[in-house]
Amino acid sequence: MSDSSSGKKLRSQAWFGRQDKMGFYYRSFLKNGGTPQDQFEGKPVIGICNTWSELTPCNAHFRDIAQHVRYGVLEAGGYPLEFPVSSLGEVTMRPTAMLYRNLAAMDVEEAVRAHPLDGVVLLMGCDKTTPALLMGAASADLPTIGVSGGPQLNGHYHGRTIGSGTNIISMSEQLRAGEITLEEFHEAESAMNRSSGHCMTMGTASTMASMVEALGIGLPGNAAIPASDARRNELARMAGRRIVQMVRDDLTMSRILVREAFENAIRTLAAIGGSTNAVVHLLAIAGRVGVPLTLDDFDRLGREVHCLVDLMPSGRFLMEDFYYAGGLPAVLRSLGEQGLLNRDAPTVNGRTMWENVRNAPCWNADVITPFQAPFKPDAGIAILRGNLCPDGAVIKPSAASPELMRHTGRAVVFETVEEMRAAVNDEALDIDASCIMVLKNCGPKGYPGMAEVGNMPLPAKLLRQGVRDMVRISDARMSGTAYGTVVLHVAPEATVGGPLALVRNGDTITLDVDKRLLHLHVSDEELAERRASWVPPTPHAERGYVKMYLDHVLQADRGADLDFLVGCSGAPVPRDNH
Ligand code: FES
Ligand code: MG
Numbered sequence: 001m002s003d004s005s006s007g008k009k010l011r012s013q014a015w016f017g018r019q020d021k022m023g024f025y026y027r028s029f030l031k032n033g034g035t036p037q038d039q040f041e042g043k044p045v046i047g048i049c050n051t052w053s054e055l056t057p058c059n060a061h062f063r064d065i066a067q068h069v070r071y072g073v074l075e076a077g078g079y080p081l082e083f084p085v086s087s088l089g090e091v092t093m094r095p096t097a098m099l100y101r102n103l104a105a106m107d108v109e110e111a112v113r114a115h116p117l118d119g120v121v122l123l124m125g126c127d128k129t130t131p132a133l134l135m136g137a138a139s140a141d142l143p144t145i146g147v148s149g150g151p152q153l154n155g156h157y158h159g160r161t162i163g164s165g166t167n168i169i170s171m172s173e174q175l176r177a178g179e180i181t182l183e184e185f186h187e188a189e190s191a192m193n194r195s196s197g198h199c200m201t202m203g204t205a206s207t208m209a210s211m212v213e214a215l216g217i218g219l220p221g222n223a224a225i226p227a228s229d230a231r232r233n234e235l236a237r238m239a240g241r242r243i244v245q246m247v248r249d250d251l252t253m254s255r256i257l258v259r260e261a262f263e264n265a266i267r268t269l270a271a272i273g274g275s276t277n278a279v280v281h282l283l284a285i286a287g288r289v290g291v292p293l294t295l296d297d298f299d300r301l302g303r304e305v306h307c308l309v310d311l312m313p314s315g316r317f318l319m320e321d322f323y324y325a326g327g328l329p330a331v332l333r334s335l336g337e338q339g340l341l342n343r344d345a346p347t348v349n350g351r352t353m354w355e356n357v358r359n360a361p362c363w364n365a366d367v368i369t370p371f372q373a374p375f376k377p378d379a380g381i382a383i384l385r386g387n388l389c390p391d392g393a394v395i396k397p398s399a400a401s402p403e404l405m406r407h408t409g410r411a412v413v414f415e416t417v418e419e420m421r422a423a424v425n426d427e428a429l430d431i432d433a434s435c436i437m438v439l440k441n442c443g444p445k446g447y448p449g450m451a452e453v454g455n456m457p458l459p460a461k462l463l464r465q466g467v468r469d470m471v472r473i474s475d476a477r478m479s480g481t482a483y484g485t486v487v488l489h490v491a492p493e494a495t496v497g498g499p500l501a502l503v504r505n506g507d508t509i510t511l512d513v514d515k516r517l518l519h520l521h522v523s524d525e526e527l528a529e530r531r532a533s534w535v536p537p538t539p540h541a542e543r544g545y546v547k548m549y550l551d552h553v554l555q556a557d558r559g560a561d562l563d564f565l566v567g568c569s570g571a572p573v574p575r576d577n578h
Contacts, residue, residue, distance in 0.1 A: 008250055010042065010044060010045070010118050010247070011116070011117070011118050011142070011571065012044070012045040012116040012117065012118050013042070014116070015116035016040040016041075016045070016116060017040070017041075017042070022576050022578065025578065026116065027040050035079075039079045040079075043077060043078055043079040044077075044078045044079070044118045044119055044243075044244050044247035044248065045078070045079045045081060045116055045117050045118050045119075046073045046078045046079065046080050046081070046117070046118065046119050046120070046121060046240070046243050046244065046247070047081055047082075047083055047111075047112060047115065047117040047119070047120045047121070048066050048069050048070065048073075048080055048081070048082040048083070048120075048121050048123065048240075049083060049085055049108060049111070049112070049120055049121065049122045049123060049133060049137070050062050050063070050066050050082055050083065050084050050085070050123045051084075051085060051086075051087040051088070051123055051124060051125065051126075051129040051133065052066070052084065052087065052123070053087035053089060055087065055089045055092055055093075056087040056088065056089035056090075056091075056125070056126050056129070057089065057091060057126075057193075058089070058090070058091075058125045058126035058149065058197065058198035058199070058205065059087060059089075059123070059125040059126050059129060059149055059198075060196060061149065061196035061197070061227055061228075062123050062125070062149060064233070065123055065147065065149060065232070065233065065236045066082050066123060066236075068233040068234075068236035068237045068240065069121050069123070069147065069236045069237065069239060069240040070082065070240060071237050071240060072236070072237040072238060072239060072240020072241040072242075072243075073121075073240040073241070073243065073244060074240075075237075075240070075241055076240070076241040076242075076243075076244035076245065077244060078119075078240075078243070078244035078247070080240070081115075081117070083111060083115070085104060085107045085108050085111055085133070085136075086100065086103060086104040086107045086108075086132070087104075087126075087129060088100055088101065088104055088126060088127070088128040088129050088132060089126055090126050090127045090128065090204075090205075091126075095447055095448070095449055095451055096447060096449040096450070096451035096452065097126075097127060097128045097449075098128055098449045098450050098451065098452075098477065098560075099447075099448055099449025099450075099546070099549065100128070100132075100449075100545075101128045101131055101132045101135075101284075101560075102132075102135075102549065102553070102560075102561055102562045102565060103545055103549075104128070104129070104132035104133075104136070105131075105132045105133075105135040105136035105139075105561075105565065106136065106565065107136065108122075108132060108133050108135075108136025108137055108140075109135075109136035109137070109139045109140050109565075109569075110136075111136075112136065112137055112140040112142060112571065113140045113569070113571050113573060114573060117142060118142065118143070118247045119142055119143040119144065119145075119243045119244070119246055119247040120137055120142050120143070120144045120145075120243070121144070121145050121146075121147055121239055121240060121243050122134065122137055122144060122145070122146045122147065123147055123149065124146060124147070124148055124149065124208070124209075124212070125148060125149030125150075125197070125198045125205060125209075125227075126149075126198050126205055127198075127199075127203070127204040127205050127208065127277065127480070128204075130146070130148065130205070130208035130209065130211070130212065130281070131208060131281035131284060131285060133146070134146065134212075134217070134281075134285050134288075135284055135285055135288050135561070135565075137253060138253050138254070138257060138285060138288035138289045138568060139288045139565065139567065139568045139569060140568075140569070140570065140571045141252050141253050141254050141289075141568050141570050141571060142252060142253065142571055143243060143246040143247050143249075143250065143251050143252050143253070144217065144243075144246075144252075144253045145217065145218065145219070145239045145242060145243050145246065145348045146212040146217045146218040146222070147218065147219075147222065147235065147236050147239045148198075148205075148208075148209035148212055148218065148222050148223070149196075149197060149198060149227050149232075150197045150198070150209075150224075150225050150226050150227035150228075150229070150232040151197050151198055151199065151200040151205070151206055151209075151224065151226055151227060151318075151319035151320065152164065152193060152194070152195045152196065152197035152198065152199070152200040152226065152227060152228075152319075153194065153195040153197070153200065153226055153228060153320055154200060154318045154320045154321070155167070155191055155192040155193065155194065155200070155318075156191055156194075157187070157188050157191035157192065158184075161317075161318060162188065162191060162192050163192075163199075163200060163201035163312035163313070163318050163481065164192055164193055164199035164200055164201055164203065164481060165199050165201055165203050165313070165479055165480070165481020165482065166201045166203075166312040166313040166481045166482070166483070167188070167192060167312075168192070168481075169455070169481070169482055169483075171185060171188055172185075172457075173457070173458070173463060176457075176460055176463060177460075177463050177464055195226075195227065195228045196227045196228055197226060197227025197228065198227070199480075199481055200226075200318045200319040200320060201311065201312040201313055201318060201319070201480075201481045202272055202273060202274060202275070202309065202311040202312065202313065202314070202319070202322075202480070203275055203313070203479060203480035203481035204275040204277040204278070204479065204480030204481075205480070206223065206224075206274075206319050206480075207269065207272065207274035207275040207277070207278050207480050208275075208277075208278060208281060209222060209223045209224075210223040210224075210268060210269075210272055210274060210328050211265045211268070211269065211274075211278055211281070211282065213328050213332075214261075214264050214265040214268035214269075214328065214332065215256070215257060215261045215262070215264070215265045216256050216261050216264070216345055216346055216347030216348060216353055217253070217256050217257060217261075217347075217348055218239075218348065219235055219238060219239055219242070219348065219349055220328075220329050220347075220349070220356045220357065220360075221235055221327060221328075221329065222235065222328075223322075223327055223328040224319055224322045224323035224327035224328060225323055225327070226319065226320050226323060229323070239348075242348065242349060245350075246348060246350075249350070251348070251350070253289065254289050254290075254568065255346060256346050256347065256348060257285070257286075257289045257291065258291065258345070258346070259291050259292075259293075260342035260344070260345040261342070261345050261346070262282060262286055262291055262293055262297075263297070263301055263342055264332075264335075264341055264342050264345050264353060265278075265282055266282065266297060266298055266301045266302060266380075267301050267302065267305050267335055267340050267341065267380075268328070268331065268332065268335065269282075269298075269302065269380075269381065270301075270302035270305035270306075270307065270379060270380030270381065271305050271306065271307060271308045271309070271331050271334070271335055272307070272308070272309050272311070272328070272331060273307040273309060273311065273314040273315070273375075273376065273379055273396070273398040273399070274480070275396075275479075275480025275481075276381060276394050276395075276396050276477065276478065276480070276488055276489070277452075277477055277480050278480075279295070279298055279381060279394055279489070280450075280477065280489065280556055280559055280560050281559070282559075283295075283557070283558060283559030284559030284560065284561040285559075286559075287558070287559055287561055287566040287567070288561075288565075288566065288567065288568055289568060290567065290568060294557075295383045295392045295394075295557050296383060298380070298381050298383055298394075299380070299381070299382060299383040299516065301380070302379075302380020302381055302382075303378065303380055304340060304380075305335070305340060305378075305379070305380050306371060306374030306375070306376065306377045306378060306379060307374060307375050307376040307377075307379035307398045308331055308334060308368055308369050308370075308371065308374055308375060309322060309331065309367065309368055309369070309375060310366065310367055310369060310375045311367075312481070313399055313480075313481050313482060313483040314375075314376065314379075314396075314398040314399050314483065315375055315376075317366075317367045321364070321367050322367055322368070324363065324364065324367075325362060325363050325364035325366075325367035325368045326360060326361055326362040326363050326364070326368055329356065329357045329360030330357075330360045330361065330362040330368050331368060332353065332356075332357040332360065333357045333358060333359075333360040333362075334362075334368075334370070334371050335371075336353075336354055336357060336358065337371070338371050341353060341354065376397075376398045378397070379397050379398035380397075381394055381395070381396055381397075382394070382395050382396075382397055382513050382516060383516060384487060384511075384513070384516050384517060384518040385516055385517065385518070386517050386518040386519040386520070387499055387519060387520050387524075387527075388473070388490065388499050388500060388503070388509065388518045388519060388520040389490045389491060389498075389499070389500070389518050390491075390492070390498075390499065391491035391492055391498075391555060391557045392489070392491050392556075392557045393473075393487050393488065393489055393490045393491065393518055394487070394488045394489040394556075395485070395486065395487050395488065395511075395513060396486075397513060399482070399483040399484065399486075400469075400483075400484065400485040400486070400513070401469040401484070401485050404469060404470070404471050404485040404511075405485065405511070405512075405513040405514070406511070406512045406513065406514060407434075407436070407471050407485075407510070407511050408508060408509070408510040408511075409434045409435050409436040409471060409508070409509060410434070410435050410436065410506060410507070410508060411435070411436050411438045411503055411504070411505060411506065411507040411508070411509050412429070412430070412431045412435045412436070412437050412438065412505060413438045413440070413503055413504060413505045413507075414437070414438065414439045414440065414456075415440050415441060416440070416441055417439065417441075417442055417447070417451075417453050420437075420439050420456055421457075423459075424456065424457050424458065424459045424460060425459075425460045426459075427460075427461055429459055429461075431459050431462065432462070433462055433465070433467045433470060435470065436470070436471045436472070436473060436509045436511070437456050437470060437471070437472045437473070438472075438473050438474070438500070438503050438509070439453070439454065439456055439472070439473070439474035439475075439476060440474070440475065440494035440495075440500055440501060440503070441475070441493075441494050441495050441537060442454070442474055442475055442476035442493075443475030443476065443489075443490070443491075443492075443493025443494065443495055443496075443498075443555070443556065444493060444553045444554070444555060444556065444560045445493060445495045445496060445539075445540075445550055445553060446475060446493050446494060446495035446537070447476070448540045448541075448546060448549060448550060448553075449549075450475070450476060450477050450489075450493075450556065450560055451476055451477065452476065452477050452478050452479040452482070453474070453476045453478075454472065454474040454476035454477055454478040454486050454487075454488045455472065455478040455479070455482040455483070455484050455486045456472050456474070458470055469484050469485055470484075470485065471485050471486075471487070471509075471511055472484065472485070472486045472487065473486075473487040473490065473500075473509065473511075473518070474486075474487070474488060474490060474500075475488075475489065475490040475491070475493035475494055475495075475498070475500055475556070476488060476489075477489065477556075485511075487511060487518060489556040489557070490518075490556075491555045491556045491557045492555055493555065493556070495536065495537055496536075496555070497531070497534060497536060499520065499527065501534055502520075502522075502527050502530040502531060502534065503520060503522075504530070507520060507521065507522055508520075508521040509521065548562075549562065552564060554566075
């Protein structure tokens with residue numbers, strides 16, 4: 001049986017539309033919750049893919065959001081079924097939630113494919129849940145809408161606003177420098193994360209929620225409505241209504257996530273001064289839908305774009321302020337007026353990107369600055385090349401110190417994160433503010449999971465001298481809430497024998513962001529000699545998921561997906577289960 005308003009047979013009818021033993025089986029157990037027979041007779045079945053978990057505090061309100069999606073699905077004549085998938089809590093998962101992004105993506109892909117679903121609403125929030133769900137769902141390619149959980153309200157402490165992540169770094173530095181007491185430190189913890197939602201700086205979660213909107217895979221407004229604002233629930237309800245029609249129109253993910261959508265996302269990333277993590281995630285998502293995307297696209301497309309929003313970690317304000325100022329639609333409109341938006345890119349509400357944002361108002365030009373007087377000019381993520389990073393490295397100019405963007409210095413090298421943590425508090429460490437801190441073995445295979453440790457803490461003795469930034473280089477990532485002149489994602493990583501593995505204390509390194517250069521002043525002959533005596537580190541695991549991850553993870557320049565997960569298999573499952 002087909003859904004009455006379209007000619008196409010619903011996928012779910014291969015389960016529920018059967019009048020035989022298997023039809024009885026598929027329907028009967030779902031009736032144990034009180035589901036009437038008519039729910040199985042041609043209504044689009046909508047999966048509400050939920051990353052709720054108390055271990056992911058940023059997503060702890062998702063049962064409520066799922067309820068609002070459910071109302072919308074019912075209102076539009078669909079049959080909603082909520083299901084859980086792996087959740088990835090950035091705060092508590094060790095060694096890093098990123099290690100499990102691909103595992104969660106596998107979970108999502110297989111859950112979507114294996115079940116009688118016609119469309120999916122993805123509930124995403126804390127950093128890695130967004131890329132994991134988009135990646136997994138893209139490989140199954142049903143009609144899909146992303147709904148983000150929304151940022152927390154502004155943090156308030158001693159009469160000023162504080163931002164999640166960003167002020168953790170600055171306050172822990174103040175504590176180490178003896179400028180605040182332990183009691184004040186604890187008080188700030190309570191003052192910072194005081195409502196439901198994810199980090200309310202323009203960290204990775206807010207960046208990825210913005211990417212959902214810029215890609216057109218979420219509804220307008222998705223990026224910035226606070227989690228505790230009633231309009232977040234309204235957006236979830238509208239997504240529930242809309243996904244039912246998307247099923248009727250067969251508007252699959254691959255029809256939304258086209259090349260033009262990724263170009264819009266990359267330019268938006270520059271305009272919001274978004275997290276460097278989005279580079280890895282967008283590359284991985286593009287790999288799932290078969291859109292060719294490279295690191296150089298980020299540099300080329302981001303170059304003409306100014307950072308328009310004055311948000312932490314680069315600036316002053318927070319996501320709540322961003323929403324009241326007009327949110328992402330105002331930024332997208334500004335890009336469109338400059339010819340920096342693919343106006344015809346499709347979006348999940350059935351309208352083009354430009355139709356959605358052409359009249360978007362800006363209510364506060366301090367928060368969302370005009371393109372002609374931007375918060376920071378030419379602030380797209382820069383892709384560095386050179387003998388230290390043959391496959392690229394990433395730096396976020398909007399979070400860096402202008403005076404360090406062109407800098408040559410002596411390398412102070414740490415082979416492991418443990419060595420670095422011990423050394424930064426060692427008064428005997430031979431380092432000054434002009435040195436370049438180099439951290440190895442923190443990439444995809446090295447950590448493992450490419451942890452957010454690239455923004456190394458500055459040496460305690462330099463902090464006391466008032467030093468607040470230094471050039472830092474690693475194969476790690478950094479938190480989207482962090483800042484500094486930090487070169488990240490060096491590829492290939494040290495653990496697989498990238499040139500980063502060969503850097504030694506006392507070497508000279510040049511960073512020149514204008515020239516997109518990262519150069520190690522050591523001759524090719526000397527590097528070849530060092531390589532001959534280089535011993536690869538022992539792998540982290542001999543069994544289990546981590547073993548599989550180590551055997552198959554791609555380097556950062558390819559999105560750190562698992563090699564066999566790249567691509568899309570669609571959703572057909574021809575066989576019955578009994
Ligand atoms: Fe969850 Fe920042 S810790 S979004
Ligand atoms: Mg993080």
